[in-house]
Amino acid sequence: MEKRKMLTGNYAAAHGARLARVEVVPVYPITPQTHIMEKMAAFVESGELDAEFVPVESEHSAMAVAIAAQATGARTFTASSSQGLVYMHENLFVASGLRLPVVMAMVNRTIGAPTTICPDLSDSLDQRDTGWIQIYTESAQEAHDMIIQAYRVGEDERVLLPVGICFEGMIISHYMEPVEILDQGKVDRFLPPYRPEHVVLDPDRPMSVHQLVLDDSYYTEYKYQQQVAMEEAKGVIQEVDEAFGETFGRRYGGLISTEMMEDAEVALLTLGSMAPTARAVVSQLREEEDMPIGLVKLRAFRPFPDEELKESLSNLKAVAVLERDVSIGAGGIVYLELAHCLGKKHDSPLLTNYIMGLGGRDVTFEEIKDTALNLFEERDAEVMTNPIRWYQVRGLS
Amino acid sequence: MRNLADTLSRSEIFRSGHALCPGCPGGMIFRWITKALGKDSILSMGATCLALPTGIYPSSVEIPSIYIAMAPAPAAVSGISAAIKVLKRKGRIREDRKINVFAISGDGSSGDIGMASLSGAAERDDDGIYFCFDNEAYMNTGIQRSGLTPQFSWTTSTLKGKVEKKKDLPRIMAAHDIPYVATVSVGYPEDFISKIEKARDMGPGFKYFHIHAPCPTGWRFPESKTIEVARLAVETGFWTLYEVDHGSTRITYQPPKLRPVMDYLQLQGRFEGLSDGNVRELQRGIHEKWEHQITLTPE
Ligand SMILES: Cc1ncc(C[n+]2csc(CCOP(=O)(O)OP(=O)(O)O)c2C)c(N)n1
Numbered sequence: 075m076e077k078r079k080m081l082t083g084n085y086a087a088a089h090g091a092r093l094a095r096v097e098v099v100p101v102y103p104i105t106p107q108t109h110i111m112e113k114m115a116a117f118v119e120s121g122e123l124d125a126e127f128v129p130v131e132s133e134h135s136a137m138a139v140a141i142a143a144q145a146t147g148a149r150t151f152t153a154s155s156s157q158g159l160v161y162m163h164e165n166l167f168v169a170s171g172l173r174l175p176v177v178m179a180m181v182n183r184t185i186g187a188p189t190t191i192c193p194d195l196s197d198s199l200d201q202r203d204t205g206w207i208q209i210y211t212e213s214a215q216e217a218h219d220m221i222i223q224a225y226r227v228g229e230d231e232r233v234l235l236p237v238g239i240c241f242e243g244m245i246i247s248h249y250m251e252p253v254e255i256l257d258q259g260k261v262d263r264f265l266p267p268y269r270p271e272h273v274v275l276d277p278d279r280p281m282s283v284h285q286l287v288l289d290d291s292y293y294t295e296y297k298y299q300q301q302v303a304m305e306e307a308k309g310v311i312q313e314v315d316e317a318f319g320e321t322f323g324r325r326y327g328g329l330i331s332t333e334m335m336e337d338a339e340v341a342l343l344t345l346g347s348m349a350p351t352a353r354a355v356v357s358q359l360r361e362e363e364d365m366p367i368g369l370v371k372l373r374a375f376r377p378f379p380d381e382e383l384k385e386s387l388s389n390l391k392a393v394a395v396l397e398r399d400v401s402i403g404a405g406g407i408v409y410l411e412l413a414h415c416l417g418k419k420h421d422s423p424l425l426t427n428y429i430m431g432l433g434g435r436d437v438t439f440e441e442i443k444d445t446a447l448n449l450f451e452e453r454d455a456e457v458m459t460n461p462i463r464w465y466q467v468r469g470l471s
Numbered sequence: 472m473r474n475l476a477d478t479l480s481r482s483e484i485f486r487s488g489h490a491l492c493p494g495c496p497g498g499m500i501f502r503w504i505t506k507a508l509g510k511d512s513i514l515s516m517g518a519t520c521l522a523l524p525t526g527i528y529p530s531s532v533e534i535p536s537i538y539i540a541m542a543p544a545p546a547a548v549s550g551i552s553a554a555i556k557v558l559k560r561k562g563r564i565r566e567d568r569k570i571n572v573f574a575i576s577g578d579g580s581s582g583d584i585g586m587a588s589l590s591g592a593a594e595r596d597d598d599g600i601y602f603c604f605d606n607e608a609y610m611n612t613g614i615q616r617s618g619l620t621p622q623f624s625w626t627t628s629t630l631k632g633k634v635e636k637k638k639d640l641p642r643i644m645a646a647h648d649i650p651y652v653a654t655v656s657v658g659y660p661e662d663f664i665s666k667i668e669k670a671r672d673m674g675p676g677f678k679y680f681h682i683h684a685p686c687p688t689g690w691r692f693p694e695s696k697t698i699e700v701a702r703l704a705v706e707t708g709f710w711t712l713y714e715v716d717h718g719s720t721r722i723t724y725q726p727p728k729l730r731p732v733m734d735y736l737q738l739q740g741r742f743e744g745l746s747d748g749n750v751r752e753l754q755r756g757i758h759e760k761w762e763h764q765i766t767l768t769p770e
Contacts, residue, residue: 097557098550124560126553130546131591138543138588142515142550145537148557150550168539275513275535275551277570282530283537286523 076322081253083246086214087153087179087239088113089253090221092123093261094177096151097268100128100139102158105191106243107181110153133158137165137176144174145283146275149225149268152176155243156183159197163204169236170205170300172273172284175228177221180208180238181247182346182398184433192434193242195346195399199375199407205300207237207307208376210345214251216326217241219318222256226265226314232306234272242398244434245347256322264321304377311374329379331371332386334360338368340423340449341387344396345372345408348437352396355442367446372408380415387416391453392424394445398431405429405462424458430465441465475661478668481506489524489531494687494694496657496701497521497604501532501575503660504602507667508571510534513551517544517576517585520611520686521604542585544576545592548599548677556598571671572599579609579617582640593647598675600667603640606686614689621709622756623749625741626689632745636756644679645715651678652715653723657685658701662712662723669716683710691740703735708757732757 081089088110091099099118101111117123126143130136133154140150154162159180169176180198184190198208207227211217217239224237241247273283287293312328319325334356335341342352349371359365370386370393372379387393395409404410409427416422428445431437445465452458484505491497501524505512512534516522518541524531526538539547552572558564581589581603589601608626609615615628618638625632645652651670655663663682670678685700687693692700704710705724709732712724732754736742745753 097561098553100546100550100553124557126557128549128553128597129595130549131587131594135543135546135549135588135591138539138546139550139553141539142537142547143554144550146513146551146554146558147563148554164540165543275537277511277513277535280510280530280533280535282525282528282532283535284526284539285528285530286526288527 076257077255078252079255080250081214082109082248082250083214083217083241084109084181084248085113086218086253087221088117089255090218091151092117093256093258094151094222094225094265095149095267096123096125097148098126098128098139098143098150099152100130100136100143100150101152102130102133102136102154104133104155104158106183106193106247107153107155107158107179109247110179110181114151133162134165137162137169140176141165141169141172141174144176145172145273147268147270150176151178153179153181155181156185156197159201160185163201166201166204166206168284171296173234173303174236174273175225175234176236177224177228178236178238179217179221180240181243182240183243190433191243193244193398194432194434195240195242195397198238198240199399201238202376202407205235206376207235207304207374209237209239209374210372211239211241211246212347212349212371214246214253217246218253218255219322219324219326222261222265223314223318227307227310229268230310233303233310235300235303235307240346242347260321264317308377308379326373329374330382330386331373333369333371335368335370335386337366339366339390340392340453341368341370341390342394342396342442342446343370343372343408343412345375346398348396348398348431348442351437351439352442354439355446359443359446365450367449375408378411378415383412383415387423388421390423392426392449392458394426394428394449396428396430396442396445398437400429400432409462424452424455425461426452426458427462428465429463475664478506478664484510484533485524486531486533490527491520491523492688492694494697495520496684496697497524499657500604500682500684503664504573504575504667505532505534507664508573508600508671511569512571512573515544515547515551515572515574517541517574517580518611519575519577519580519604520606521575521577541580543588544574544580545585545588545601548572548574548601549592549595549597552598573602574599575602575604577609577611578603578605578607578619578640582638583618590647593644593649593677593679596649596676598677600670600678600680602680602682604682604684606684606689607637608689610686610689623742623745623753625743641679641681648718649679650676650717653679654681654683654711654713656683656701656705656710656712658698658705659712659724666714666723689741692738696738700735700738703730703738706730707732707735708761709735711760729757729761
C-alpha cells in the first residue's frame with residue numbers, strides 16, 4: 075500500500091532508494107544532502123534495507139566505491155552536493171565510461187567561493203560533460219518517484235548510463251511536503267533486479283575493466299557509443315515515465331513538460347524549484363489577463379531534449395529562460411544550450427535569459443511575473459537586446 | 472621451502488606480453504601474488520607501472536580487474552568487498568566461496584594522492600589485501616619524486632637529490648591497527664610468498680603489504696641487477712623485512728651482519744655524486760632505525 079507522509083525532499087529521495095532495494099551505499103556528508111546519508115544509514119542499521127552502508131572518507135572515494143560495487147554486480151546509490159560533487163568529478167567520467175548505472179541524488183548547492191549552503195544549480199550543471207543522465211525535479215514527490223525511475227532508465231540495456239536526480243538544497247531538500255511513499259510490491263514489479271552482463275567482476279568470467287586504448291584504437295568509438303546511449307535514453311526516459319504512470323498513476327512528461335502552451339505566443343522555460351512559481355504566474359496571466367503565455371519545464375538536461383524543445387518552442391515569438399546558475403563569461407547554462415539547439419532559423423523565437431536566485435536568493439511570484447511581462451513587451455522586437463540579464467543585482471540600477 | 476615450491480608450481484595466472492620494462496620486478500611480483508591468491512580473486516589497480524599488465528588489451532592477468540583512477544584503488548577494494556558481502560547474503564554469490572579481493576598500486580598512488588583513500592579503507596578494516604609497489608618515485612610518468620623517494624635520491628624533479636626523508640608508509644599503516652602489515656622485497660621470495668599466504672588465510676579485514684621494488688629504469692642500474700639491488704637493500708639494512716601481525720611486530724629476516732650502505736648505493740645512478748656527509752647521514756639513519764626496530768622485536 076502507498077503511504078502518505080510529511081517528508082522532506084531528502085527523506086523522500088532516501089525512501090526512493092530504499093524501495094529500489096539498493097545494495098551498496100557509500101556516502102560522505104555535506105549540507106544540504108546529509109539527511110539522505112543519515113536516513114540511508116538508519117535504514118541499513120534497522121534492517122529495513124538489506125545493503126552495505128560504506129562510511130567513506132571523501133566523495134572521491136564515495137564514487138569509487140559505487141563504481142567498484144556496481145561493477146561487482148550490486149545496485150548502488152549515493153548522494154552529494156556542491157563541493158562534494160565537484161570533488162568526485164574525476165570519477166563521474168569513469169562511471170559513465172564504464173557504463174555503470176550508478177544513481178546519485180544531486181542535491182543542488184552553490185560552489186564556493188564565496189561559500190553558502192544555499193542552492194543554485196551550478197554544481198550539477200558543472201557535471202554536464204561527464205556522461206551522466208541528469209533529471210531536474212521540483213518537489214519531494216518527484217524526487218522520490220524519479221529515484222526509482224532512474225534505476226529503470228539507467229539499467230535499461232539500451233542505456234547503461236549513470237543517472238543524477240537533481241533537486242535544490244534547502245528549498246526541496248529541507249521543506250516538508252506530503253509525499254506518497256510507493257508500495258514495495260509495486261516497485262518490485264516496476265523495477266527488475268540489477269543483473270549485469272556487460273561489466274561484472276566475476277572470477278568465473280574474468281574481464282579487465284577499464285583498459286588503456288592507446289594510439290589510434292577505439293577511444294572515439296567508445297565515446298560514440300556513449301553518445302548513442304544518451305540518444306537512446308531519450309526514448310527510454312519517455313517509456314519509463316509512461317510505465318510509471320500505468321503502475322502508479324502519476325506521470326511527469328519525460329524529458330520536458332509543457333503546460334498551457336495552446337496558442338501561446340511567449341513562454342517561460344525553467345527547471346527545478348522555480349517551476350511551481352512560474353506555473354502560478356503563467357496560470358494567473360492566462361486566467362486573469364487572458365495573456366497567451368505557456369510554461370516549459372525542462373526535466374532532462376542530459377540528454378538534452380533538443381527535438382522536443384524545438385517542437386514546442388519554434389512557433390513562439392519569445393521565450394525567457396529563468397535559471398539559478400551561470401557559466402561566468404558566457405551566460406545561463408540552460409539558455410546557452412537552448413540557444414544552440416534552436417539555432418538561427420527564421421522561425422526561432424527571440425530568447426532572453428534571466429540569471430536569478432543565485433546562492434538561494436528567493437525568487438518571488440512578482441519577480442517571475444516581471445520577466446513574463448517583459449516578454450510581452452519585447453515579443454515583436456527585431457532582435458532581443460542584451461538577452462543575458464542578471465536579474466536585480468543589488469547596487470546596480 | 473616446500474611451501475614456496477608448492478605455490479610456484481601452480482598454474483600460471485599471469486601471462487607474458489605484459490609491457491613492463493626489461494628488469495622490472497613487477498612481473499615476478501604479479502606472478503607470485505596471483506599464484507598465492509589463486510583464480511578466485513578480484514583485483515583493483517591504481518595508477519602504477521603495474522597497471523600495464525591488466526591495462527593493455529588483452530589482459531596478462533587471468534582474473535577480473537578494475538582500474539578507476541590514480542587515488543582510489545583502496546576505495547575500490549571497499550566497494551568490491553561490500554558488494555560481495557551483500558551478494559552473498561542475498562544468495563547471488565555462494566556463501567562459502569572465498570574471493571580474495573586485492574589491490575596493487577604505486578608508492579605515489581598509495582602514499583601521496585591516495586593516502587586518504589588508503590587510510591579510509593584501513594580504518595574501516597574493509598576486507599582485502601593491499602600491495603603498495605614501492606619503486607620509490609612516480610615512475611609511470613617518468614621518474615618524479617614521491618613522498619616515498621629516499622633522501623638524496625636523484626629524480627627528474629629533484630635534480631640535486633631529494634632533500635626530505637622517505638615517508639614511512641608501513642608504519643603509518645600499522646598505526647591503523649589493521650590485522651596485518653608486512654614489508655617484503657622482490658629479493659626474498661620465500662618471505663614474500665609466505666606472508667601473502669598468511670594474510671590470505673586470515674579472517675576478513677584490511678591487510679597491507681609494502682613491496683620494495685628496485686626499478687632499473689628509474690634508479691639507474693643495469694636491468695640484470697634487479698635482484699642484487701633488492702637483496703643489498705635488505706643486507707645493508709636500508710630496507711627491513713618485518714610484519715605486524717595483530718599488533719605484534721617481528722623482524723622476519725635478520726641479515727647476519729649489516730653491510731655498509733655504500734654497497735647498495737654505489738650500484739645505482741640515482742645516488743651518484745652523494746657527498747661523504749650524505750652517505751654518513753644515511754648510514755646513521757640505518758643504525759638508528761635498526762636500534763629502534765630491534766627493540767620492537769621480542770626475540
Ligand atoms: C589525478 C591524477 N594525477 C596524475 C596522474 C598521472 N599519473 C599516472 S601514473 C603516475 C605515477 C604513478 O606513480 P606511483 O604511484 O609511484 O607508481 P609507479 O608508476 O611508480 O609504479 C601519475 C602521476 C593521474 N593518473 N591521475
